[in-house]
Amino acid sequence: MSGNTLGKNLTVTIFGESHGPAVGAVIDGLPSGLKIDMDFLLDQMKKRKASGKISTARQEADLPEFVSGLKDGYTEGTPLTLIIRNENVRRDDYAATMNKPRPSHADYSGHIRYGGFEDASGGGHFSARLTAPLTAAGAIAMQMLKEKGILIGTHIRKLHHIEERPFSEEHLKEDIELVNSRLFAVLEAASEEKMKALIEEAAAKKDSVGGILETAVYGLEAGIGEPMFDTLEGVLAKALFAVPAVKGVQFGSGFAFADMYGSQANDPFAVKDGAVQTLSNHNGGINGGISNGMPIRFETVIKPTPSIGRKQATVDLETMTNTEIEIRGRHDPAVIHRARAVIDAVTALAVADLLMEKYGRAGFEEGHI
Amino acid sequence: MSGNTLGKNLTVTIFGESHGPAVGAVIDGLPSGLKIDMDFLLDQMKKRKASGKISTARQEADLPEFVSGLKDGYTEGTPLTLIIRNENVRRDDYAATMNKPRPSHADYSGHIRYGGFEDASGGGHFSARLTAPLTAAGAIAMQMLKEKGILIGTHIRKLHHIEERPFSEEHLKEDIELVNSRLFAVLEAASEEKMKALIEEAAAKKDSVGGILETAVYGLEAGIGEPMFDTLEGVLAKALFAVPAVKGVQFGSGFAFADMYGSQANDPFAVKDGAVQTLSNHNGGINGGISNGMPIRFETVIKPTPSIGRKQATVDLETMTNTEIEIRGRHDPAVIHRARAVIDAVTALAVADLLMEKYGRAGFEEGHI
């Protein structure tokens, strides 16, 4: 399988370029008979979409067309394909800068990878627009998991210097439901205002900001994960790094483990309500790459959007000389509030894939016939 | 492929249990005609091995036997299999604690995953001992890369509160060669003494410590990586999380990106020595999941070894009651100085795999016949 397919049992293949005819996804390995909750799917896509002053001016309907695998609202079990047309394509915005790679974008590395035949307009295959079909695919996986009592949620733990509290350990389910009810992914109402103000401020300075997203998976049974290599952490991490701008992933206490003694870091076991639990969750619900029944918890760092309006140093690839670039066109001063929906999507896809390793597709199809 | 195989073009399958007959690896997809540098391979294994007061008392020869794929010192191109016998097996040490999962170990999650049929002695399939064949496999990949001018090195950036300087940007090659010449992976001679003292101190307190490893890949050409999912970051991360105790991975500035503005985080391009380079390397040599020709840089966090001599709370899985555990047997107060060799190994395997995606095996076999 080549690089645009994720997963082993439940596979998602993503295709498209930002300014080509369409972007889309093929999802294979789906159980048949799953009634797609279209409202939920569109809601997830809405969370990912540009909106308000704080995001790019490009506004498209982004309604996916389902061209295969769906009949009367139910999955057929055959590949489900969805396509999102690119309606608002303006190649001209990019013509001038074609040979001047934007700093910290994929323009240059992609140019080398694809030999100059790539469609660089609007980021091409690297555009965040590719995350639209990925989010739709993830919404279907989220629905599969919800039927097993598994919830996924992500909030902005930190936007530049503005932090909010982490997910509660005791009321995690409620916290996930809270953040999932909001378009702007925060737990504390005050965070939204402050963060939006900061994003606008960055935009006004022709600059951009990043931050840290915290994600939790609630309700995943113990015993999921396939060491030595298809660990829960490894499979999640590979999927998470497909989300544009993600540059780091940490599980549980993550990099803070470096400052702890083993006696502080270990999570003691205890019997609670007749089940084995841990008294702390520094390990983010994962031991030895396998879920231990506690909530899965991890953080991803989203770098500041590389597209900024300021003049930047770059090179002219044709003449191989130094030059400058001022990026025009549409771009976001932050993507972190949109990335949350994509993080949820890939998390769901990774978890569903590993669950299918244990239960097969029949485990998601019971009572069909 | 199931969870114990890593890679697509160059695959490594790891097998074995700590107290079973043997551990080992099968490497498939190797170019034929590669003369294995056995001294180098054994040297990498030595770096991974327990040594001195600061590590476990278990001392084994760990000499791999090559049972297939190697003739007169050259790879045949058929699966190369190496086996390391477990000579010093003491199942009794573990008998008493069989049903008492050690906190933050894989005992419990593994018990659920493998249904009670796992060989829990000494960590079984989760033992760090499994990293011995992985290190040997990685040494072969490192050698393949070295012939392409690619060097990999890892040092202890931080052990608990003791830090040392990061890899130099200007003299990276020298730094890698320096750390690779040392059994204890530090750049500054003073670090070794301080860190070893801290490890012994932790051991004396029946405790353990963790830290942060910094890794660099020098000499990788631009254009390597297969977005959207088989990104250089994603493929590396998946491999890195197979290393026991790794709980986080960050590329370039990693989590520090959260505190930066885009104008600070971006890496401007410039022509230097006739080639495109970046003036800073916040992105760790990767844009859009593809190498940009700058050194690849990332950090992994190694949690404190969960095996500590102190009394800890746990459960009795048979009676489902709370109890306590005091771990006896052999264990390390730190594994970070050993993990460096495993990190190098999986890094090499991941990079070689992606390079073969571009060049095929013929790209590593030129001039054979």
Added chain:
Amino acid sequence: MSGNTLGKNLTVTIFGESHGPAVGAVIDGLPSGLKIDMDFLLDQMKKRKASGKISTARQEADLPEFVSGLKDGYTEGTPLTLIIRNENVRRDDYAATMNKPRPSHADYSGHIRYGGFEDASGGGHFSARLTAPLTAAGAIAMQMLKEKGILIGTHIRKLHHIEERPFSEEHLKEDIELVNSRLFAVLEAASEEKMKALIEEAAAKKDSVGGILETAVYGLEAGIGEPMFDTLEGVLAKALFAVPAVKGVQFGSGFAFADMYGSQANDPFAVKDGAVQTLSNHNGGINGGISNGMPIRFETVIKPTPSIGRKQATVDLETMTNTEIEIRGRHDPAVIHRARAVIDAVTALAVADLLMEKYGRAGFEEGHI
């Protein structure tokens, strides 16, 4: 990867249902900078299409829309997606027979596999219509191979009792070019008339016929194939059995080997024109699963189309009683003359995939930048 994706290096994912919105393909792993020969691609699709009296009355334009991966006629190296709309959909034809599986069709086995959620109209995901995007994908692979001097051709070796001569050993290239120049895949002009008459005769009797296709691959270098399991034979066979109605595959002398002594079956080696060749080709150009430099030769059997107009015994799946069925709607009295284009397609995909194992994508991209 799930069942609708073929290949490892060059992957093709096929989606769609006969009477759904569209069928299509995503091709990943393509080299960038390949100028698609659209005339050739459409020509291959034309060969696959229904035509004349001897085929189904369903006539659609079948023009693929390229929605990603193609810019100015060149592959971008990103996933190439093509979609073919289903324009002439008549669900009503099938409504009456919904619960009565057609003998020797996939109706019943598919019903069990997909739990009753499948779109059974017109064969749904099992329709020969799915071979349209597969043929288009294969045409691109054929073009990649042609640039390496590799030609593929297939002719009707036998239609029911009408046989024609096999491919010539001496003039194989000319024979391939000859058959590829014809819409009806025969070497001898007289065969076409006789075979078409037989097909019409079968149609008149509300019956159908099958036959044997012979395929040759000319110009494939020695050394291609990845034993023990990804043999040239195994990889080809897996791809060939994806073609509807294929029930057997034989390489070289195939089942006739059973009647030979080793002394008759062996292909002696000889030096010819400075190269190693074999004096006979009973092995169809493959020894030990690896090409030996001689032409690859194999035959596939195409069973008679199961859709026949006669009354047939079947069951009513709702009442679980015996009943009868008379298939109306559109169907072919033979598919063998259309299957040839699909056989060529999957052959090209399989061979290109194995060639990329050796050469990587760079081997197909030389001289790009």
Added chain:
Amino acid sequence: MSGNTLGKNLTVTIFGESHGPAVGAVIDGLPSGLKIDMDFLLDQMKKRKASGKISTARQEADLPEFVSGLKDGYTEGTPLTLIIRNENVRRDDYAATMNKPRPSHADYSGHIRYGGFEDASGGGHFSARLTAPLTAAGAIAMQMLKEKGILIGTHIRKLHHIEERPFSEEHLKEDIELVNSRLFAVLEAASEEKMKALIEEAAAKKDSVGGILETAVYGLEAGIGEPMFDTLEGVLAKALFAVPAVKGVQFGSGFAFADMYGSQANDPFAVKDGAVQTLSNHNGGINGGISNGMPIRFETVIKPTPSIGRKQATVDLETMTNTEIEIRGRHDPAVIHRARAVIDAVTALAVADLLMEKYGRAGFEEGHI
């Protein structure tokens, strides 16, 4: 995954060379808690082994050592590795003919594939000896299937001109049990004598013979297979072509379909004993690549062993001139009676793999804890 690994859910990696230290297999994805029936496993290996006058003189104990994944006779769920030492290695037999490829062997194609670094002695990685660990792995899969009521059997339908009756449709289970109780795979007692006489006669003439094996899978439920590409036929065929000397595979009526009308070839459905069945089984239990609940039936052709004692024309690869070869050393005048065990093995592996696609590993682990 590279070419020496078979399967997706249940994977088998085969390694080793005929005259290297050992051959072996790693099986990953096994359910935990399967009690290996060692008598059955050894019995399957015995069926594969050389025996009596009619086979090669090489006699080895071939007892597999289980070096991982097995504890107290039960699978642990971790990779199960078995190794078979090569005890009776005689490299000298082959030294003289090193550069003279044996006609119809893999010597030449393998030489090109592996660049001259292959271990050609005794066939090296192409030796039928590699089928010993494959047979052991398959025995484990056969056992998994047996617990689901699925039986597999193979008999010699035809040895050169000597045929015996096909498997009975009505008493298939009994026929499978009958042939599985015999070391020489025939249904009719008289066949054994006649066939053995023919093999000895061929040996006396320094020649060899081949034939056709018929295989049946009894008890496989309907709905197994993953079209469009991972069809039951395609997955089986790929596995079958890994068996040395197999040059063709046909399902059900196979190539005889070419002579039938659709009205003769179709298998009408009927309700029998409350279940859907077909009144004939021309399709060998498979429609649209998916099992239909009827027995799976297929035939494979085994070419005459290429190793014959007669003088044959070949080339000297060093001088690139024509020459002759007389093969000495150990070789079989027929392998078909040994191949039956390998055919059973790969059939079991393929079917178990597809069953796990539906049921996951949990489907084979029920009632564990």
